[in-house]
Amino acid sequence: MTDEVNLSDTSTWLPLDGLAPGFDASKAELSDDLDGRTFTIVDDRGTRITHTFGPGTVSWSYEPGESDPTTATSDTDDCEVIEVDRDLYYAQFPHKSLPNKAVTLILDLRSGHALSVISILGQASLGKTAVQMAFAPSLIEGIETTGEAPAPTNELIGRRVLWVYSNTHAYEHVYLSPHWYTWQCLAGPEQGLADTDANTVWRIRPGIYVFTWREKVIPCGSVTIADHRDQKAIRSHGVLFGWDETGTTPTHFTFGAYGRLISHTTHPVEFDPARPLDR
Structure with a gap:
């Protein structure tokens, strides 16, 4: 009789660096559209961050506004840029000087809007995941601001989406509420594993969303951007960021996936998970 695998034994779950091989098979081709161009984004605190893109790099300069306690600084980091839609770009760069911090920058050159997601890797504690995230909407200087x-x-x-990352890796996501989503591995080294983790979703354009999650079992988080406009051919681009198996070295890698809507649950109004919490 074959020994039954104990899927509930989280100590046997793969570390983040164990998942990496082959997980990026569906990653989009990198874009060089931004090479040689400079963009300055300004948030509601008056903080200005200037980004100059080069082949595989971004040089950035951070000038805090009056209400921003962050110290002014600048550096050059390795950077990957992906074109999500026309005039819409996803830029991903870990800070080499602060290896526990990674930045996702969404630039909408059509609307003049930007969104920065800063992922900070620390240690999990009761009620706190290892990766914490900050979201900073901004405006791009020199581009007329339009739209939302x-x-x-x-x-x-309410959506249930099948995501295929490679010929080996497939997962489904069920988006439960403003705070929670459930994932299940359908194929790959994590097949049979599932969990419910914290998520945050931002709308970038109609049908295009930044979807982020923070896992509690594996110390990692992810920032993705997904185009849901054609629900039979959804496309996403993202990053996974967390600790390696030793728990001492950050692991950071980008990936892509192809998705499709499996089902869509519609709750009665009185039981809508998006309604304010009864407390």
Whole structure:
């Protein structure tokens, strides 16, 4: 009789660096559209961050506004840029001087809006995941501002989506509420594993969303941008950031996935998970 695998024994779950091989098979081709160009984003505190892109790099300069306690600084980091849609770019760069911090920058050159997601890797504690995230909407200097600014959204709630990352890796996501989603591995080294973790979703353009999650078992988090406009051919681009198996070295890698809507649950109004919490 074959020994049954104990899927509930989280001590046997793969570390983040164990998942990496082959997980990036569906990653999009990198874009050089921004090479040689400079963009300055300004948030509501008056903080200005200037980004100059080069082949595989970004040089940035951080000038805090009056209410921003962050120290002024600048550096050059390795950077990957992906074109999500026309005039919409996803830039991902870990800080080499602060290896426990990674930045995702969404630039919408059509609307003049930007969104920065700063992922900070620390240690998990009761009620706190290892990766914490900060979201900073901004405006791009020199581009006329049009349309709606990026903002948190409940538009994914109720959707169940199949995501295929490679010929080996496939997962499904069920978007439960403004705070929670459930994932299940359907194929790959984590097959049979599932959990419910914290998520945050922002709307960037109609049908295009930044979807982030923070896992509690594996010390990692992810920032993705997904185009849901064609629900039979969804496309996403993202990063995973967390500790390696030793728990001492940050692991950071980008990936892509192809998705499709499996089902969509519609709750009665009185039981809508997006309604304010009864407390």
